[in-house]
Amino acid sequence: MTTIDAAELRRRTRELLAAHPPATTGRTDFLRARFDAGLAWVHYPAGLGGLDAPRSLQPVVDAELAAAGAPDNDPRRIGIGLGMAAPTILGFGTDEQKQRFLRPLWVGEEVWCQLFSEPGAGSDLAALGTRAVREEADGDWIVDGQKVWTSSAHVARWAILIARTDPDLPKHRGISYFICDMTDPGVEVRPLRQITGEAEFNEVFLTGVRIPDSRRLGPVGAGWKVAQTTLMNERVSIGGSRIPREGGMIGPVARTWRERPELRTHDLHQRLLTLWVEAEVARLAGERLRQQLVAGQPGPEGSGMKLAFARLNQEISGLEVELLGEEGLLYSDWTMRRPDLVDFTGRDAGYRYLRSKGNSIEGGTSEVLLNIVAERVLGLPAEPRNDKDVAWKDLSR
């Protein structure tokens, strides 16, 4: 096996650029060629957009392409597909599934969403009640239920879905994992307007949706295990790139402070400096985590970073509204919109303040993450539970 190093990746990237000059190649064509050259995600297997190269070498390719003005695959817009669906398909998919889904996912031709949470199963995700019943005739699955907090459902072509396939088993065991076609009959997406006025999320109603067995990911009943891969990858995405000083929410506040001396007060100054330090330290902790990953010694710090950023974003955006005084009383626009992507830092201070309230809820609430840190990192004992060995259908709800 040849070892792919930075020099080899640079050579291949230049070869790609020479064969498909960004100036004269269409965006989608260029991205497809990049995928086929194995330069999409270099740590993926050859033939699936990668070259089995170390993950840490991806920045070499990205930097080279950015310098040449090549289009990127808009990772923000396809974040759920990239961060959650792709690693799960890679880990548990059949060869056919990998060939069918990974290329259009990475190129951005097909957007993905995630059908996990339900009105009665948020933090206690394993309590989910959406049913998938297998038809004896053809082995297809018929899905009925309701999902919620589904970002991008209104633009998604595909969804990763977990549903209950055996209600007689305890709640973690009777779950299976599917790929759902969002254009199929029986899939209904309704916008869910939120605190900011926008409808970034949706409710998704599934009524008699037929999913062929060829779109099941992993064995029947192993859905919880497969979902763990998805959820772990959701949190791993932090630490991939280097954040500059004042790169997060503290940036706009520090700039306002410098440019608008008339807004300064002593109380705000103390709070600003304290938060500035905390933001800088969180940035350094993220950088340390990144260096650990590159050195092949991943630490448990990743679980903590989301906690730190959630709290910081909320405190900093709250300070920003106060700093702006009269302007802080205003809001840019309450019109209901359905944005293509989640935008934490865009728009004005009021939007940032309201949107950041979700940072400690989405992707695992801070309380659940603190439990995870306490039990898995510190090794503290679990709280006693009474739902582990009871069939799902016998649980009270």
Added chain:
Amino acid sequence: MTAQTEETVAPDLLYSEAEDDLRSTVRSLLADRSDAPTVIARIESDTPYDPQLWKALGADIGAAGLLVPEKLGGQGASHREAAVVLEELGRSVAPAPYLTSAVVATETLLALGSEDGPVAELLGELAAGRKVAVLAVPFPTAPENSSAAEAVTGTLDGTVTAVADAAAADVLLVPTTDGLYAVEADAPGVTVEPLVPLDQTRPLATVTLTAATGTLLADAEAARPAVRRGLLAGAGLLASEQLGLAEWCLTETVRYTRERHQFNRPIGSFQALKHRMAQLWLEVVSARAAARNAADALASGSPDTPLAVAVAQAYCSKVAVHAAEECIQLHGGIGMTWEHPAHLYLKRAKADAIAYGTAGSHLEAIAELMELPAP
């Protein structure tokens, strides 16, 4: 080699293998010679310092000379290694004049840049662990207030209060308006009067000079930046001591709450307590990044050093105090006793929060450096 160039610009926040080896050596020495009952017995005696421990740490392991170049008799290592020693000293709250002598005094002398003469000679003695020197300034002196250190004027007459580790010092480095003097602690006209300190593991004393004589090491122009540099290194590496201290507090608290049962369960299984310990873990992880960043900046001579040090001090001193306070609370009644070592950590953490500049004074420095001025 674009990517590699980027790597060298970023601070190295990890530990090298050599640093990990040094840590194990220091940790096992401290486990043998300076466990909690030993430290408690020591602070109740007249001499909190154990000269045998200092010899083993400073001379035998060579920790005292880490910052000193080999040609001056030291180890030619850097602040990164010294920081690791301080993490371990914080973890064991060992009474040893490491921060004051091997870091602050040593760094001050090194900043004078002398290759021979009395400065080089003294550095050789310090590096070999044969002598202990302390900078005769009040322990709370912040780096940016280094001129406030000149309590002694003209001929060597004056009083300096709250000098850390003065009682253990063979040599006092005395900043004056004329320059920096080296004064033998037992010279005529020198008195070192021990105070009763909050942190018994790091004794304080009042130094009084009455027509004392000393060796002039540097004139005022050279002395000022050297003292400032010594204090900057002290403040920066104090963050590593605070990190080690906080880590001990967290580890012991986790251990205790897993074993201690109330309401028929280990108390560590209660969410109210778990969340507090998880939060503390997050603070310790963050403190590690900040402390490593300061040590690396000092070691590499980064222009970012004053900011890295101020950030580390503004953050780590709070984490250490919080960890020690949580340690006492989550230990319940046992945390309030004299025989349990938790109090040693609280006293050290609280005193450290004032040493070499409070968090507030470091925030002021950040306001200046980052152009975030007060109203």
